[in-house]
Amino acid sequence: MDRKLVKQRSDYKWLLERSGKMRVDGIIYASEALIAEMDNKVAEQIRNVASLPGIVAASFAMPDAHWGYGFCIGGVGAFDPGQDGIISAGGVGFDIACGVRTLHTGLKIQDIGHRKADIADKLFRRIPAGVGSTGKLKLTPQKLDEVLTGGAAWAVEQGFGVPRDLRFIESGGRMRGADPAYVSKEAKKRQEEEMGTLGSGNHYLEVQQVVEIYDEPVAKAFGIELGDIKISIHCGSRGLGHQIGTDYLKQMTLAAKSAGLELPERELACAPLDSQVGKSYLAAMRSGINCALANRQILTHLVREAMAEILPKADIQLLYDVSHNTCQEEQHSIDGKKKKVFVHRKGATRAFGPGSPDLPEEYRTTGQPVLIGGTMGTASYILVGGPQSESLSLGSSCHGAGRQMSRTAATKQWHGKDVARKLEQQGILIRSASLRGLAEEAPGAYKDVSEVVEVSHAAGLATKVAKLVPLICVKG
Amino acid sequence: MWEHFHHLADIGVRGAAPTIEEAFEDAAFALMAVICDPGKVEPKTAVEIRCDAPEPDILLADWLNALIYEMDVRKMLFSKFRVRIDGDTLSGVAWGEKADPARHQTAVEVKAATYMELKVVKNTDGQWIAQCVVDV
Numbered sequence: 001m002d003r004k005l006v007k008q009r010s011d012y013k014w015l016l017e018r019s020g021k022m023r024v025d026g027i028i029y030a031s032e033a034l035i036a037e038m039d040n041k042v043a044e045q046i047r048n049v050a051s052l053p054g055i056v057a058a059s060f061a062m063p064d065a066h067w068g069y070g071f072c073i074g075g076v077g078a079f080d081p082g083q084d085g086i087i088s089a090g091g092v093g094f095d096i097a098c099g100v101r102t103l104h105t106g107l108k109i110q111d112i113g114h115r116k117a118d119i120a121d122k123l124f125r126r127i128p129a130g131v132g133s134t135g136k137l138k139l140t141p142q143k144l145d146e147v148l149t150g151g152a153a154w155a156v157e158q159g160f161g162v163p164r165d166l167r168f169i170e171s172g173g174r175m176r177g178a179d180p181a182y183v184s185k186e187a188k189k190r191q192e193e194e195m196g197t198l199g200s201g202n203h204y205l206e207v208q209q210v211v212e213i214y215d216e217p218v219a220k221a222f223g224i225e226l227g228d229i230k231i232s233i234h235c236g237s238r239g240l241g242h243q244i245g246t247d248y249l250k251q252m253t254l255a256a257k258s259a260g261l262e263l264p265e266r267e268l269a270c271a272p273l274d275s276q277v278g279k280s281y282l283a284a285m286r287s288g289i290n291c292a293l294a295n296r297q298i299l300t301h302l303v304r305e306a307m308a309e310i311l312p313k314a315d316i317q318l319l320y321d322v323s324h325n326t327c328q329e330e331q332h333s334i335d336g337k338k339k340k341v342f343v344h345r346k347g348a349t350r351a352f353g354p355g356s357p358d359l360p361e362e363y364r365t366t367g368q369p370v371l372i373g374g375t376m377g378t379a380s381y382i383l384v385g386g387p388q389s390e391s392l393s394l395g396s397s398c399h400g401a402g403r404q405m406s407r408t409a410a411t412k413q414w415h416g417k418d419v420a421r422k423l424e425q426q427g428i429l430i431r432s433a434s435l436r437g438l439a440e441e442a443p444g445a446y447k448d449v450s451e452v453v454e455v456s457h458a459a460g461l462a463t464k465v466a467k468l469v470p471l472i473c474v475k476g
Numbered sequence: 477m478w479e480h481f482h483h484l485a486d487i488g489v490r491g492a493a494p495t496i497e498e499a500f501e502d503a504a505f506a507l508m509a510v511i512c513d514p515g516k517v518e519p520k521t522a523v524e525i526r527c528d529a530p531e532p533d534i535l536l537a538d539w540l541n542a543l544i545y546e547m548d549v550r551k552m553l554f555s556k557f558r559v560r561i562d563g564d565t566l567s568g569v570a571w572g573e574k575a576d577p578a579r580h581q582t583a584v585e586v587k588a589a590t591y592m593e594l595k596v597v598k599n600t601d602g603q604w605i606a607q608c609v610v611d612v
Contacts (some may be wrong), residue, residue: 039484056570067484069592069611094587094611131511131582132551132575190548200585201612239548242587242611246541249591250534266591407510407584408480422493436583476585 001038012063012459016043021051021264028061029393029459037404041067048264049077053272054085056334056341057394062348063455064398066446069093071265073347075125076396078332080341081273088172088270089252091344092327094245096288097201098236099323100371101296102382103303106315107229109209112471118310119207120429120472126306127205127299128197129476135196137298144188147195148180148240151290152321155297165300167360168318169293170350171328178290179283183240184247187284190239191291193437196298199439201237202400204373205299208380208468215465218384221366222319224466230319232380232468233299234373237292244288248281273342282342285327296321319382320369324349324399330358330370332394343394351385351397351462370462372453373400376409376430376473377423377443381453383462397462401449410445411436419443423473432475441475478506481593483609488593488606489540496532496596499606500539501557504570507540507589508554509545510610512580517555519571527566532596535566536606540589543570551575551584587611 006014006028014035014036016026026046030038042065047221049071049106050059065074070090079085112119128135140146147154152173153166166173180188198205210228213219224230237244252269255261255277263269271278300316307314327344352358352368359368367385378401389395405413416435419442423430432438457464481488487510491502508514527538539559547553552566561567564593575582592609599605 055578069590069609094590130577131585132547132577134551186545190545192549194548200583246544246588249588250529250538253534254530266594269591325545404485406482406484408482411583433577434581434583436581440583 001035001040001043005040005043006035010067014250016046022047024050024055024264025058026050027058028065029455029461030063031455033449034063034455037375038065038398039067042072044272045070045072045075048268049075051172051264052086052270053336054079054083056080060393060396062396064400064402064452066345066402070265070269071344071346073402074398076344076348076393078341078343078394079273080339085273085342086270087273087278087327087342088212088268088344089245089281090178090267090269091323091346093346094242095236095325096241096244096285097323098325099292099321100131100373101233101300101321102319102371103231103300104317104319105229105231105307106396107306107311108227109229111311112229115310116429116471120431122310123205123472124431124474126302127474129474130200131198134193135298137148137195139192139195141188141313144191145180147294148183148356149178151175151293152297155294160298160301164273165297165318169321170323173293173297175286175289178286179284179285181324182280182284183287185245187240187243187247190243194238195295196302197238198235198299198476199238200301200443203476205474206232206470207472208232209468210466211469212467215384215463218366218465221363222369222382222465224382230468231303232371232373233296235295235299236325237288238295240291241288244284248284251277252281289323289326291324295320320371322349322371345396347399349398349399350395351389352395353385353387367443370450372398374449375401375443376470377426377428377442378449380468383453383456384465386463387459388460389462391459392459398452398456401446401452403445404447405445410442411439414439414442428470429472430475449454478502478509478532479606480506480509486609486612488607488609490605492603492605494603496604496606497559497561499604500536500559503536503606504540504557507543507586507610510586510612511584512553512582513580514555516580517553518573519556520573521552521571523570523572524552528564530564533594537589537591537594537608539566539568540608544588546570547592552565553580584612
């Protein structure tokens, strides 16, 4: 990014001063190195979001920000319904409620050493992954409507888990205000056979080992010890969420035109929160969130079944489940007043600090677990929302590494077989439905997640608790 | 002619041809090449597609999104396309077969055709360009 576009306010805070049509400032949290790597388009997208009606506080970008659709990936923007605030399909993205769920296993590294290949094979057979994969569950339209209002709570009622699981999922595993009547029949049709599937691209299921603890008391509260085996799942709302995004992007674009709403870029399609399109999208998007939560819950059930067959002593419990593509109604302090606002997080993770009533009792004194996914060959991190995150970024942090190389360039540089072999030499077993997919997802195609995490930590958005490295990775 | 164009996080698909219809057909082929090797997909089964949009570029996004929908619900891949455009309406046919990940070398699902870099234009040399970034 051209340094002339931003003013440095502190080591990790950069300002895009309000100008032109901007209603608020833009704020980027990044190091000098990360700012240098960012595209100028990120600044343009931050400014565009800052110009949308009803935006409050600032238009934020997290340390992993990169060029996205309308909002930058890593963008956060909150809108006040009392000030003609908007809701944006582009501000959520096509993979509604894509997120990370991390599971305890009750196992240590020595428990799985000799069974690693068996575990990898079993998980790969059990978890549907890749293009065109289907789940075992076939849902009727009526059952699907129950999923869309019930979320992970529905899945638990069907036997895919236990009630305790729900405590450790955002919104208690069920997003209120969902209404399947606003989800198209096409979106529902796409989901008929896709419940309990991982997807493809950067989605994964990883068996990980905790290799470093940075904050002992918080790690203890989260149930993390050195040498622990954890399992992390990264996926979203599958075909249903993608279709909701597609449907409402078009509706919002056409409605904006007829309402005279000037959009700086078409992907920023949005609608007033109190308009019919805005309300419809909110109800549909919340249905998409429930679909994602149910999907990750069913995948957890499949993990439990698979692990029980190989290592019966495994005790799979949720550490936490957090989405990084959402819009949620939250209370924040805006200009000294508590206000209900709609916070868009596009490729950004909620990072509520200690005391938040939205957190389960177990985490209320520590703050929220913030789950940051890495790539097949690098580390993932667990952070905790800090007391300052609310005032710094409306309680938000980074979400992952972000690509540094296009898919086309990656396939020119690497072959899938070589990627898998190299990772195996490092002790990481890869199971994937697609060799080309592996090449496109090669670790070298991504930025270094550690730098993004260090900056989030240093800026106070969320602080480091533990580092996990992959042992097994199942890819679509 | 079809090609992919650079976008850091995702990938751009572009069709270029003497008519708008052929440019749409080529863009569809470019979309398939993101997902698999379309040269290995037999055009055995025809699927009819119809979409309506008030602007040609939104019609392109609709056409590509309709293909993404059909691939998803039918678990098919396509390799041959025919497009007719009459005002705001597109009538198309896509030919393909059931997806076989090993044989078709599938790489990644496409979530949606986006409005990023979305463009349907006639160049000064008379070529139609139909393009957008797709989210993978």
